[in-house]
Each structure stands twice: as C-alpha cells, then as structure tokens.
Amino acid sequence: AQKVTQAQTEISVVEKEDVTLDCVYETRDTTYYLFWYKQPPSGELVFLIRRNSFDEQNEISGRYSWNFQKSTSSFNFTITASQVVDSAVYFCALSEKNTNAGKSTFGDGTTLTVKP
C-alpha cells in the first residue's frame, strides 16, 4: 500500500526566508511518480512538479527547488526567498505505475503562511 506523510502541518515564515516542505513516501512499486500540488486560499489545486522514480535529478525552477532522494524515500520542496503569494496549502502525492489508472495518494498537506 502506498502512503505519503507530510509531517509539517503548518509552517509560518517571514517574507524572504527560505522554507522547506518535507514529504516522505512509502511504496512497494519500483516505478512510481511523485507530485507537488499547491492550493492557494482561493481553493483550486495547481500542479507544480512531477518526478518519476528513475529520475533523481533535482530541479530548480525560479524560486522553487525539489530534492528527491530514493534512499530516504523523500521528495522535499524548497521555496527560496518566500513571498506572501506563496501562502497556500502544499500537497505531496504519490502514484504507482501498477495502479494503471493514475490514482494518487495525497499527504495531508502543509499549510504555509508567509508573513510580510
């Protein structure tokens, strides 16, 4: 069975601080996919990034970066120089290839508040 744990329920930072959101996953599949989604106060869910289990190359996109480590089953997300607009709930999700239907298991989310 697959499981996603986001141990940080809430994080509060001051603008311009760096912040890392943790995600730890469990799966028995050798092929799987990890995602981060953002849910701003308006409520919609927005896809941020996808990684497959064969690609441990970390990625930087502007102020966002992701650190995928299979050895520790972690897929952490860092925001550099945070801004008030980054305030949102962030979800980590896992999809196993063998589900053959793209179903995702979501973590419980981390609520990030960036104060001015």
Place this chain on the structure above:
Amino acid sequence: DAGITQSPRHKVTETGTPVTLRCHQTENHRYMYWYRQDPGHGLRLIHYSYGVKDTDKGEVSDGYSVSRSKTEDFLLTLESATSSQTSVYFCAISESGGTGTEAFFGQGTRLTVV
C-alpha cells in the same frame, strides 16, 4: 487552464436526501477522479473512471456511487446524504494512467449536509 467544470459549486442539503455532483471536462481525457478534502485528511479518492462505463472504487467509496456515460461527464451521487459527507469535493482528470501524468483539478464543490 484545463477545461473542468464542477456543478454545483456550493450545495446545502438535508440528511437522507440524494445528491448528485457533476464534473464536466472538455479535454477528452480518459481518466477522471472524485476526491474529497477534509481538514487533517488531505485529499482522499472516492471513485475513479478509466473510460466510459468503466469505474472503480477508491479508498472512501462507502455511501457514494458514480456513473460515466460519456467521456466528458463523471457524476458522483450520494445516495442518502449524511453529515459525515459534508466536505469539499474535487473532480480531477488525467490524460493517461500508470504513466505519471499529472492530474488537473476542478474548482471544487462545497457540500454541507445538515
């Protein structure tokens, strides 16, 4: 933006009444999903569809049924609404399953059962 429309966006209903939520997509994606979002539980999969008339249960399917008679529409029915089904419901679509494509979500339906 992916073309996903959920209706209604808000609904208040009484315990014991049937309720149907609709998800309509214009992307012609094969896979569609219904999730519910509750505080402290993230998103949990209710039912999903992998094609017209092909559906299956998710982790929290009790008390819910679905139907998909057309590629573009995926209906979620609460057969007899209970207060525990008060939640925000999200529909999602995905182009393909098992290949790691991301899901695109609708705007959500806030359902209150009184």
